[in-house]
Amino acid sequence: MKASARTALHPDEARLLVERYAVIGATERLPLDDALGRALAEDLPALVDQPPFDKSGMDGFAWGEPGPGPEWRVVGVVAAGSAFSPLLAPGDCVRIMTGAPVPRGTQAVQRVEFTSESRAGDGSAIVSFTAEESGDNIIRRGENQRRGDQLLRRRILSAQDIGVLASSGYATVPVVTRPLVGVVSTGDELVPAGKVLAPGAIYDSNGPQLLAQARAAGALARHYGIVCDDGKALAAALSTALEECDIVLVSGGVSMGDFDHVPRSLIAAGVEQHFHGLAMRPGKPTFFGMKGPVAVFGLPGNPVSTFVNFEVLVKVHIMRRMGLELEPRILPCSLAAAIERRETDRVEFYPARLEAGKGGIAARPLAYHGSSMLSVLAETDCLVRMEFGEKRLEEGRIVDVRLVRP
Ligand code: AMP
């Protein structure tokens, strides 16, 4: 099918579509140690009060009722992890360490810096307070969080999330299974790394790049090799990938060239087409379809295009398979140089680099044509989006950029 201006789908509609067709994976329970980078399957409540007891926020002396004189008798010591069980008597205090439970009857903790210690006539330790505290230096039970409060919402678990879960006593967590992404690189010109380049040949960079993008997005990924621009070879690779994977990404061969067999082969393999052609740049000939629960994306071979299409569309689908909605990380910053274009009939994503600007962070758009492509990918921190009908974005204008580097 030819991608004309009339049939080309707006990328925002394409996003909704690829999201809608995502089949959410099953839930499994994993030890917390194995859960980094995995999608939490449900919102989780706190299992304990935080802190679980009234604790001291300072090293110092916990005191209760004042005694007859201005000094305090030191009747014990309580470290983090231990406890002082007797009720504090008037005029008594205990030496206490940060994080230790305060004794019963404690009114406040006087920090050690605001005290002066000495000995009574009988040799026992006494302490007087040399400055006034503004607070009681006690962190009350449940002050940060109460048992049953929401601890974490569904998300991809980061290192700090693992810490939060551990602090609440989670030994295992429910996560969504990872989808398996199969990648097929198409093109007669492609050779794998490690081989010598014959005249006219280039290394397959999209294969490794897409595998890496899929893994970075939380999926499992498997390469189904490099396939030449030949319907039969493609059909064979596709049938295995469609059999084994949840998502199949085919790089190259989706345009209108004589050797662009991918859309035909996909349809012949039983894939139902949902779109072929987007009002988006890069990514005009992008294909999306489903075969049963398996999603198939045909991505244009230009490496910047492959990269951007994955970020904007494939990642949304992967996230949804893991029960999440992709929330792109958006940062307002000023444009370091104007962007101008002639045709305004597509939404365009410009790769850009972040740099220090006059009043803050600035995004410098990176031109990509021919051989500049690879250096552009190496420098890309974010994407600047230009809307339908927009012809020029002035230098210095504040734009929302989408971060694409962790
Ligand atoms: P295609 O989408 O197949 O028309 O390819 C568009 C451009 O991307 C051509 O210059 C291809 O050589 C290049 N290309 C296609 N596939 C890959 C790949 N796997 N790795 C690097 N470049 C590719």
Ligand code: MG
């Ligand atoms: Mg090709």
